[in-house]
Amino acid sequence: MSRKLRRTADFEIVLDVKNDRFIAPPRESQRNALLNKAVAEFADDLNQLHRLAARFVPGLDTLQVQERTHADLTDEAIMEDWQIPLMRAMAAVATAGHGDLLEIGFGRGVSAGMIQEMGVKSHTIVECNESVIERFHEWKANYPGKDIRLLEGRWQDVTDQFGEYDAIFFHTYPLNEQEYLELVANSATFAEHFFPTAARYLRPGGIFSYMTNEIDSLSRGHQRALLRYFSSFSVHLQALQMPQDVRDTWWSDSMVIVGAVK
Numbered sequence: 001m002s003r004k005l006r007r008t009a010d011f012e013i014v015l016d017v018k019n020d021r022f023i024a025p026p027r028e029s030q031r032n033a034l035l036n037k038a039v040a041e042f043a044d045d046l047n048q049l050h051r052l053a054a055r056f057v058p059g060l061d062t063l064q065v066q067e068r069t070h071a072d073l074t075d076e077a078i079m080e081d082w083q084i085p086l087m088r089a090m091a092a093v094a095t096a097g098h099g100d101l102l103e104i105g106f107g108r109g110v111s112a113g114m115i116q117e118m119g120v121k122s123h124t125i126v127e128c129n130e131s132v133i134e135r136f137h138e139w140k141a142n143y144p145g146k147d148i149r150l151l152e153g154r155w156q157d158v159t160d161q162f163g164e165y166d167a168i169f170f171h172t173y174p175l176n177e178q179e180y181l182e183l184v185a186n187s188a189t190f191a192e193h194f195f196p197t198a199a200r201y202l203r204p205g206g207i208f209s210y211m212t213n214e215i216d217s218l219s220r221g222h223q224r225a226l227l228r229y230f231s232s233f234s235v236h237l238q239a240l241q242m243p244q245d246v247r248d249t250w251w252s253d254s255m256v257i258v259g260a261v262k
Ligand SMILES: C[S@@+](CC[C@H](N)C(=O)[O-])C[C@H]1O[C@@H](n2cnc3c(N)ncnc32)[C@H](O)[C@@H]1O
Pocket: 069, 078, 079, 087, 104, 105, 106, 107, 108, 109, 110, 111, 112, 126, 127, 128, 129, 132, 153, 154, 155, 156, 171, 172, 173, 174, 175
């Protein structure tokens, strides 16, 4: 067994590696270097989380996910206003090439409007909720002559109608408790389940932008998930003005914006 320790005034990390063949490069010094690095990174992460947590807003205690595949939702239940700067930043990334864009999840149409204003060649939108689809038809009337198409249904059920795209903008949410448990609890980021699909329908050099749910940097797991499907990615931070009584499960004053390139 080998043991690594890291002690500060605030915490103590104890790593007991029970299996001698776990992380077993040719030399013991290499193993030590890898384990020391892992512990140092974890300690660094804890210190950074301490600084970030001090800036959190309290929010409301509303962690249960109602079934909302077909629910008639208010604007705020679809997307709270604090996310609007994120929509602008994600839309700017996705429309930079002004090509054929696929958007998953219409919601209130905030990002769709920004995508139209920023300019794309064609705009295909996938949406599964009937009341949101009604909103889509009203919204679309504001853009006569624009190449805007709707695919009705869950994206999982309409991929056979997908074409090839220069950009994909992904912003859905878990539709029910089961999706929450499957897609949020056990992944680096909620959008991870869509990474293979995004990579499959993007043209080479095409760009993927999505809600990252990362505060100030991407976790190693998140970066590795991206690099399994994309050749590179850019990262920048979007500052956020968070309401004290936010209902969503986001309490931090920034979020990472990613543009992943196929
Ligand atoms: C947060 S809203 C999108 C907000 C939008 N970006 C805006 O600016 O208004 C998420 C949308 O994704 C839709 N959605 C959720 N899961 C979906 C899925 N699997 N396939 C298609 N649409 C989905 C929801 O019905 C909802 O309209």
